[in-house]
Amino acid sequence: MTSYLVNILLVDDHLNSLQVLSLLLARQGYRVRKATSGQIALHTIQAELPDLILLDIQMPQMDGYEVCTALKADPATRPIPIIFLTASDDVADKVAAFNAGGVDYITKPFQASEVLARVQNQLTIQHQQRQLVEQNLYLQAEIQERQRLEFALRQANLDLQRLASVDSLTQVANRRCFDEHLAQEWQRLAREQLPLSLILCDVDYFKHFNDHYGHLAGDACLHRIAQTIGQVIKRPADLVARYGGEEFVVILPNTHAAGAVFVAEQVQTAIAQLKLPHSKSAVNSCVTLSLGITSLIPTADRSPHALIAAADAALYTAKSQGRNRWRMHLCEQTAVKKLPSRSQADFSLELWINNSPDNFLSKR
Numbered sequence: 001m002t003s004y005l006v007n008i009l010l011v012d013d014h015l016n017s018l019q020v021l022s023l024l025l026a027r028q029g030y031r032v033r034k035a036t037s038g039q040i041a042l043h044t045i046q047a048e049l050p051d052l053i054l055l056d057i058q059m060p061q062m063d064g065y066e067v068c069t070a071l072k073a074d075p076a077t078r079p080i081p082i083i084f085l086t087a088s089d090d091v092a093d094k095v096a097a098f099n100a101g102g103v104d105y106i107t108k109p110f111q112a113s114e115v116l117a118r119v120q121n122q123l124t125i126q127h128q129q130r131q132l133v134e135q136n137l138y139l140q141a142e143i144q145e146r147q148r149l150e151f152a153l154r155q156a157n158l159d160l161q162r163l164a165s166v167d168s169l170t171q172v173a174n175r176r177c178f179d180e181h182l183a184q185e186w187q188r189l190a191r192e193q194l195p196l197s198l199i200l201c202d203v204d205y206f207k208h209f210n211d212h213y214g215h216l217a218g219d220a221c222l223h224r225i226a227q228t229i230g231q232v233i234k235r236p237a238d239l240v241a242r243y244g245g246e247e248f249v250v251i252l253p254n255t256h257a258a259g260a261v262f263v264a265e266q267v268q269t270a271i272a273q274l275k276l277p278h279s280k281s282a283v284n285s286c287v288t289l290s291l292g293i294t295s296l297i298p299t300a301d302r303s304p305h306a307l308i309a310a311a312d313a314a315l316y317t318a319k320s321q322g323r324n325r326w327r328m329h330l331c332e333q334t335a336v337k338k339l340p341s342r343s344q345a346d347f348s349l350e351l352w353i354n355n356s357p358d359n360f361l362s363k364r
Contacts, residue, residue, distance in 0.1 A: 006030045006123060009050035011041040011067065012085060013059045017108065021054060024112055025119065038062030042070060045077055052122055054106075057086040057097065065100045072101035079129075081122045085110070167242040169219055170226035178241035178249060182304045185237070185253045190298040197252040197260035197295035200311040201229070201267065204288045204323045206246035208280035221276055221287060222246060228274060232266045249311070257295040257328065264291045264326045283324040290318040291326035 008030050012018045015036070022032045033050065035041035038059055045053075053071075057064035064084055071077040083104040084097040094105050103125075104118050165177035173181070182198075189196045203209070203225060210218040222242075229240045229248055243249040250267070252260055268289060276287035292315025294307060314329035321327065 006052070007033070007048070007050045008119070009033050009035065009041065009044060009053045011035045011038070011053065011059075011064070012056040013037060014056070017056070017085070021115065024115060028116060030119075038064070038067040041067055045071065045080075049077065050080060051126065052119065053080055053082045054119075055082050055084055055102075057084055057088070057093065065096060068097075068100040068102060081126055083118060083122060167226075170223050170242050170248075172226045172230055172248070173239055173241035175241065175244060178239065178243065178251070181239050181241075182251055182307070185251060186298045186304045186307075189253060190300050193297055194254045195256045195295055195297050196307065197255040197257065197263075197293065198307050198311045199250040199252070199260060199264050199267070199326075200243065200292040200308075200315045201248040201250070201289045202291075202315055202319065203246040204283055204290055204319075205278065205281045209278055209287070212280045224274060224276065225271060225287070225289075228270045229267055232263065232270050255295065257293070257330065260293050260295050261326070261328065264293050267291070268326065283322065288324040290315060290323045292316070292318055293326055293328040294330070295328075 006029075008025055010018055010021050010025075010032060011034075012021070013036050018034050018036065022034055025032050033044060033048075035044050039062055041053075041055070055064045055067060059067075064086075068082050068084075071080060071082065081103045082101060083106055084102045085106050085108060086093060086097075087108040089107050097105050103122055106115060106118060165173060165180075167174040185196060203222070206218065206221075209221060213221075226240065226242060226248060229250065233240050233250060237253045239251040241249050241251075250263065252263060255263070268291065271287065271289050274287065277285065278287045279285065281288065292311045292313065294310035294314055296307060296310070298304070298307075310329040314327045317329070318325050318327040
């Protein structure tokens, strides 16, 4: 610690002691201020905080204990180290000095070397404490900065994950996310032997829509359709994704064939309620969808591609038979719920022929 920067306050009503101490400390390069009473000392301290106080105990009107107590009661002056000066060598006086908040005790008549050693010792301790406080503040700031950077990194990673799994145009899952989710659900439902359904959706005559209304309108149309399908799909495990171009796909885990048909019709109804104009459509004055549906119970020896191929075949049939409708392709091990007095083949035939087999629709 650089001595000439140190500000020491001497408080003593004995002028001789005050003069001797002042001269001794000034010769060491310390900046020394003096007060001859407790009241003067408190005013002096308020004007400029000292680094160290040498305080006489026995003073008229306000003794050193009272001065020390007042200083320790004030948060601004509490940290200032106080060395008591007294002619008493009584243990009780020393204990009282420490109880009042003093850090050291010098008995009069004092030795110059002892005074300098005790002063330097307290200044060193004070300097080390300040360094520790500064270091703690620096570490706290560094920790906060690291926490901020870690939070920003986590957010960036989340954003990257979202960007990697979300289609930028429609803001639903992209093809990569679809592939991962389908593979995951296929394995899970194969273990549990529960049904998995898929709906493949295609916007009817979308090329004509783009050619007539423009690509910006086409992009807005795809976004509206994707978000509308997403509003129909309510369960956490269900997923709507952009499959490519104007095609969307819906994964329905633990859903039987009739449940998938129910969802498909909800999607068609929701899209119809949008009333998006499509003057170039050959089937309707508004935007419509063709849908291919399939359902099966996954097995370990089969691939999810079988489900996609079946839904694609059903979609092809729906489009070839006039569009704006759904068709189902039933695979082996198709999950059909409650088919009273009818075989799976009968149900399959009816689904292919009748666009809305109400006798077999039920909520999932």
